[in-house]
Amino acid sequence: MEFLPEKLQDYAESHTTDESDVLKYISRETHLKVLSPRMLSGHLQGRLLSMFSHMIKPKRILEIGTYTGYSAVCMAEGLDTEGKLYTIDVNEELEARVRKHFEMAGVTDKVTFLVGDAHAIVPSLNEQWDLVFIDADKLGYSQYFDLVIDNMNTDGYIIADNVLWSGKIVEDVSDKKTEAMRNFNEKVMNDPRVENILLPLRDGLMVMRKK
Numbered sequence: 001m002e003f004l005p006e007k008l009q010d011y012a013e014s015h016t017t018d019e020s021d022v023l024k025y026i027s028r029e030t031h032l033k034v035l036s037p038r039m040l041s042g043h044l045q046g047r048l049l050s051m052f053s054h055m056i057k058p059k060r061i062l063e064i065g066t067y068t069g070y071s072a073v074c075m076a077e078g079l080d081t082e083g084k085l086y087t088i089d090v091n092e093e094l095e096a097r098v099r100k101h102f103e104m105a106g107v108t109d110k111v112t113f114l115v116g117d118a119h120a121i122v123p124s125l126n127e128q129w130d131l132v133f134i135d136a137d138k139l140g141y142s143q144y145f146d147l148v149i150d151n152m153n154t155d156g157y158i159i160a161d162n163v164l165w166s167g168k169i170v171e172d173v174s175d176k177k178t179e180a181m182r183n184f185n186e187k188v189m190n191d192p193r194v195e196n197i198l199l200p201l202r203d204g205l206m207v208m209r210k211k
């Protein structure tokens with residue numbers, strides 16, 4: 001499914017700051033050589049993540065779902081000078097490619113890339129988060145929220161991707177992932193510890209601020 005009519009997408013992209021050469025390289029290589037390139041955040045969402053990160057100036061970022069490193073590089077752009085970004089992916093086949101991308105982007109010293117199941121790794125990280133990006137297994141979103149919420153700084157932000165789930169969220173569809181995403185959106189909506197906005201950019205971003 002196209003998220004936006006092509007002409008509007010082109011117009012929005014042509015009126016948005018361009019991607020860096022490294023991000024263009026990551027995107028191109030991912031589309032040529034990696035399965036499911038649609039998972040990559042892409043130009044508009046990448047610039048939004050970078051913009052949020054610049055606004056927050058986070059000292060600690062957690063990303064759940066690295067894929068080929070595109071969104072991690074975008075968020076690293078806004079890190080505080082002493083800041084660190086942790087990113088986790090379970091797919092070890094991507095590891096060499098991701099490390100190369102971080103090297104090319106010049107972020108290796110700020111980024112800790114962990115390969116393994118985020119459900120097991122997140123509880124082992126002894127950090128307080130300013131920005132968390134949840135973009136991995138859809139059945140795990142609610143658990144990821146539970147795992148990070150008590151370690152969010154006040155005015156820290158959690159962003160969850162794909163919350164419109166290609167539009168299925170409002171259709172008469174009841175498969176496991178769609179139901180999981182509905183449950184996640186309801187859970188966030190009813191949690192008094194956060195205020196939230198569902199931003200209908202691309203496949204939908206749930207943006208939450210820890211009160």
Ligand SMILES: C[S@@+](CC[C@H](N)C(=O)[O-])C[C@H]1O[C@@H](n2cnc3c(N)ncnc32)[C@H](O)[C@@H]1O
Pocket residue numbers: 039040041042064065066067068069070071072088089090091116117118119135136137140
């Ligand atoms: C949508 S992609 C991430 C896209 C990336 N954030 C970006 O915007 O370019 C989702 C990734 O989550 C990873 N993933 C799925 N289940 C996971 C788990 N349990 N722990 C860690 N990573 C997982 C997949 O291997 C995949 O690379």
